[in-house]
Amino acid sequence: MTEANLLQKYASEVFAGLVAPVAEGLQVSAAPAADPLVKEDVLVRMERELKHALEKPASERRWVMVIDLRRCVGCHACTVACVAENKLPPGVVYRPVMTEEVGTYPNVTMKFLPRPCMQCENAPCTPVCPVTATYHNEEGIVVVDYEQCIGCRACMAACPYGARTFDFGYHYTEGLPVFDGAVIGGKTAAEYEHISQEYGQAWERQGRHESPIGNVRKCHFCLHRIKDGVLPACTTTCIGRATYFGDANDPDSLVTELINKPNVIRLKEELGTEPRVYYIV
Amino acid sequence: MIKKISYAIGALTLAFGLWGVYVRLFEGEQSANYGSYIIWGLWVAMYLFLAGLAAGAYMLAAFDYLFNVPQFKGTGKTMLWAALVTLPAGLASIGMDLGHMERIWKVYLEPNFTSFLTLMVWGYTLFLILIVISLYLAFKAPEKAAMKAVMWIGFVVAILVAGGVGFLLGGNAARLYWHVGLFPVQFPVFAIASGAGLMLMLVGWFMPDMDKTQRSNLLWLLAIISIATSAAKLYFVVADFTQSLYGGVTDNLIAVNYVLNGPQAFTFWGVQIVLGLLIPVIVLAQPKLAKNGFVAGLMGLFLLIGYAAGRLLIVVPGQVAEMMPGQAAAFTGPKLDITYTPSLMEWSVTSAVIGFSILAILIGMDRIVRFKEVKK
Numbered sequence: 001m002t003e004a005n006l007l008q009k010y011a012s013e014v015f016a017g018l019v020a021p022v023a024e025g026l027q028v029s030a031a032p033a034a035d036p037l038v039k040e041d042v043l044v045r046m047e048r049e050l051k052h053a054l055e056k057p058a059s060e061r062r063w064v065m066v067i068d069l070r071r072c073v074g075c076h077a078c079t080v081a082c083v084a085e086n087k088l089p090p091g092v093v094y095r096p097v098m099t100e101e102v103g104t105y106p107n108v109t110m111k112f113l114p115r116p117c118m119q120c121e122n123a124p125c126t127p128v129c130p131v132t133a134t135y136h137n138e139e140g141i142v143v144v145d146y147e148q149c150i151g152c153r154a155c156m157a158a159c160p161y162g163a164r165t166f167d168f169g170y171h172y173t174e175g176l177p178v179f180d181g182a183v184i185g186g187k188t189a190a191e192y193e194h195i196s197q198e199y200g201q202a203w204e205r206q207g208r209h210e211s212p213i214g215n216v217r218k219c220h221f222c223l224h225r226i227k228d229g230v231l232p233a234c235t236t237t238c239i240g241r242a243t244y245f246g247d248a249n250d251p252d253s254l255v256t257e258l259i260n261k262p263n264v265i266r267l268k269e270e271l272g273t274e275p276r277v278y279y280i281v
Numbered sequence: 282m283i284k285k286i287s288y289a290i291g292a293l294t295l296a297f298g299l300w301g302v303y304v305r306l307f308e309g310e311q312s313a314n315y316g317s318y319i320i321w322g323l324w325v326a327m328y329l330f331l332a333g334l335a336a337g338a339y340m341l342a343a344f345d346y347l348f349n350v351p352q353f354k355g356t357g358k359t360m361l362w363a364a365l366v367t368l369p370a371g372l373a374s375i376g377m378d379l380g381h382m383e384r385i386w387k388v389y390l391e392p393n394f395t396s397f398l399t400l401m402v403w404g405y406t407l408f409l410i411l412i413v414i415s416l417y418l419a420f421k422a423p424e425k426a427a428m429k430a431v432m433w434i435g436f437v438v439a440i441l442v443a444g445g446v447g448f449l450l451g452g453n454a455a456r457l458y459w460h461v462g463l464f465p466v467q468f469p470v471f472a473i474a475s476g477a478g479l480m481l482m483l484v485g486w487f488m489p490d491m492d493k494t495q496r497s498n499l500l501w502l503l504a505i506i507s508i509a510t511s512a513a514k515l516y517f518v519v520a521d522f523t524q525s526l527y528g529g530v531t532d533n534l535i536a537v538n539y540v541l542n543g544p545q546a547f548t549f550w551g552v553q554i555v556l557g558l559l560i561p562v563i564v565l566a567q568p569k570l571a572k573n574g575f576v577a578g579l580m581g582l583f584l585l586i587g588y589a590a591g592r593l594l595i596v597v598p599g600q601v602a603e604m605m606p607g608q609a610a611a612f613t614g615p616k617l618d619i620t621y622t623p624s625l626m627e628w629s630v631t632s633a634v635i636g637f638s639i640l641a642i643l644i645g646m647d648r649i650v651r652f653k654e655v656k657k
């Protein structure tokens with residue numbers, strides 16, 4: 001008897017609805033049958049929709065991120081995944097998760113707020129750049145051209161979300177012991193740390209002045225992954241399935257479905273920034 | 282005697298400053314204390330101060346060349362020279378703040394004109410050129426129409442660049458402490474106030490050859506200008522702060538409290554208000570003291586220190602409220618703090634900028650724009 005058969009045989013009526021999809025190899029979620037997410041794991045669905053969106057011309061895609069605050073458990077996995085994916089040095093962070101403690105003892109609880117770059121459609125950070133080093137690319141994502149940026153930080157002052165950090169040239173591997181000839185130790189780790197594929201390009205970050213050192217850095221929705229049909233690192237890593245990503249111009253996509261509901265907010269909307277990151281509350 | 286001491290102070294501050302300049306240029310920005318949340322610090326404040334000083338000095342030169350105020354007769358060249366020194370000093374201060382200062386040419390060749398920073402860089406370049414032309418004409422043809430025309434253009438540009446600095450900060454809608462409609466109006470007042478402070482020092486300490494009556498009349502006039510602008514500045518501060526406190530918007534409260542009773546309280550109460558405002562205003566209100574060269578010069582120095590502190594207290598508090606509450610605690614690492622005290626390296630670079638300015642102004646006054654020559 002296979003494990004699935006065993007489960008089916010012994011599961012009670014109550015559990016049947018939960019385990020049946022697992023048995024059929026379709027679903028990990030314990031959501032009720034009416035939930036649209038039941039049919040397929042959201043990651044699989046989003047990846048399929050991503051590939052579909054990539055078939056369209058770039059200007060017709062509207063990438064958005066949706067974060068379900070009810071599902072976020074504050075594990076910071078997305079923050080760390082982003083650091084690893086983009087080889088972010090110490091002091092540079094693209095997606096911190098803010099923690100807020102609410103209530104008074106014993107009625108206390110925690111709230112978590114992951115904050116990527118909002119990829120504002122009406123971004124205050126781009127017009128202030130004196131050399132057009134930060135701008136919307138053809139897909140509407142706000143990028144930074146490290147070779148163009150003069151490091152004036154005007155964009156950081158302008159961003160209402162604190163979504164930009166400055167690369168001061170630190171390295172996690174600085175000062176680690178080196179074991180020559182071995183595949184462990186400072187040298188190997190440093191080599192790994194220096195291979196970044198941000199914006200689809202290798203950034204070595206050597207010395208004290210080589211870009212992106214001396215530049216402003218920010219979340220770019222993992223453009224280099226999207227281009228290859230892979231979801232952003234924070235999205236695939238989220239253990240709570242709280243982060244969704246996709247093309248809001250596709251009427252059938254998961255993100256469109258989610259942001260069309262009334263329980264959706266955007267941060268600091270009163271500033272007119274038109275963020276592309278939505279929060280389900 | 283004062284001149285010798287000033288030369289010595291200039292040389293010492295420049296010498297101490299060279300260390301910081303070396304560290305900044307060759308080792309980068311790690312030893313600075315500004316970071317990703319307090320983005321702009323001492324150097325930006327000094328840029329605001331020195332660029333404002335240059336604009337103010339130019340405006341006061343116009344009192345001689347444009348408005349023919351008798352007390353200012355013959356001082357125009359000195360003030361133009363002071364502008365020519367303090368403007369590049371201010372630009373050097375902001376230049377040190379750039380992560381890639383070697384790319385500054387891009388602002389000229391690949392500019393983005395929706396950026397206020399671009400407009401400021403271009404504006405300052407124009408202003409610098411106008412100062413050079415004005416100074417040239419001041420030597421060659423001070424009475425000619427060309428001089429008047431250039432001075433008029435320069436006067437207007439000085440007001441605009443001074444106001445533009447206010448916009449540079451005030452244009453950031455996300456930073457409530459800066460986003461004050463009157464910022465671009467306040468800054469030209471700050472500029473002329475600091476110009477008067479500098480002139481008190483220069484006339485009081487370094488222009489002994491001036492006619493006695495003219496000198497004491499000029500010092501008295503500068504004292505009146507200083508008192509008037511100090512009163513205006515105090516009014517701006519009180520208005521800004523009471524409005525913020527009364528309105529009670531969180532970010533504003535954080536910023537104002539940071540100034541009034543936070544870690545910068547001494548800089549505000551002690552340096553900006555008592556040393557930089559109350560003492561000079563009380564002293565300069567006494568005609569006898571105001572007309573005494575040494576006292577007037579000293580009060581000019583106090584005023585300048587107060588204005589510089591005031592710039593720091595505009596730049597830093599605008600950034601102490603986290604853009605996203607809890608941000609600094611969410612992810613830790615170097616330069617992810619919301620506190621700021623300038624590092625030794627930052628002070629050192631500022632010391633270089635100040636030392637350079639002192640020496641360049643003094644050397645210029647001794648060798649290039651000697652007051653005696655002007656009188657002839």
Ligand code: SF4
Pocket residue numbers: 116117118119120123124125126142158159160161162163164218273
């Ligand atoms: S969140 Fe900040 S950095 Fe991102 S697009 Fe908006 S203003 Fe720019």
Ligand code: SF4
Pocket residue numbers: 128129130131132133134144148149150151152153154155156215216
């Ligand atoms: S720091 Fe770089 S990207 Fe930001 S405004 Fe300055 S030049 Fe542009």
